[in-house]
Amino acid sequence: MKKALLTILFVAVAGILSASAQVTGKWKTIDDETGEAKSIVEIYEQNGKIYGKVVEILNPAKKNAKCTKCKGADKDKPILGLVIIKGLEKDGDEWTDGDILDPNKGKLYSCTIELDGKDKLNVRGYMGISLLGRTQTWHRVK
Numbered sequence: 001m002k003k004a005l006l007t008i009l010f011v012a013v014a015g016i017l018s019a020s021a022q023v024t025g026k027w028k029t030i031d032d033e034t035g036e037a038k039s040i041v042e043i044y045e046q047n048g049k050i051y052g053k054v055v056e057i058l059n060p061a062k063k064n065a066k067c068t069k070c071k072g073a074d075k076d077k078p079i080l081g082l083v084i085i086k087g088l089e090k091d092g093d094e095w096t097d098g099d100i101l102d103p104n105k106g107k108l109y110s111c112t113i114e115l116d117g118k119d120k121l122n123v124r125g126y127m128g129i130s131l132l133g134r135t136q137t138w139h140r141v142k
Helices: 002-020
Strands: 025-030 037-046 049-057 083-091 094-102 107-115 120-126 133-140
Touching (some): 037 083, 049 094, 094 120
Antiparallel strands (some): 025 037, 037 049, 083 094, 094 107
16 A cells, blocks of 8 residues: 555656656756857747747847848848747657757757756757757756
């Protein structure tokens, strides 16, 4: 009887913890080269896929910046409000098979994101294979 109760309790706690550890929400982006906070990105789910848009730019001098180096539909759009993470799909503990846009360079990279605890998000952008890329750690905004 005790084992059954402990098992039920463990499953319930694990379910609550996994439900609270979601990639959706607002995240402070940190530049992996300078270590400075750059923006707030809101990650949301739409039709079973994950997207992220810039909802705040932290540097007052860049609040009105445009994506001048971007190509296609994103060219010359304001970075504030720009969707930079597109179409990630759940794959185990990660979200993969989507893209991330670097609006400063105008480049589109393949992307993988994964939670590191409940308040850190590892965001990896790469070209070709994941080993040839870089990772930023974003922090949840509460």
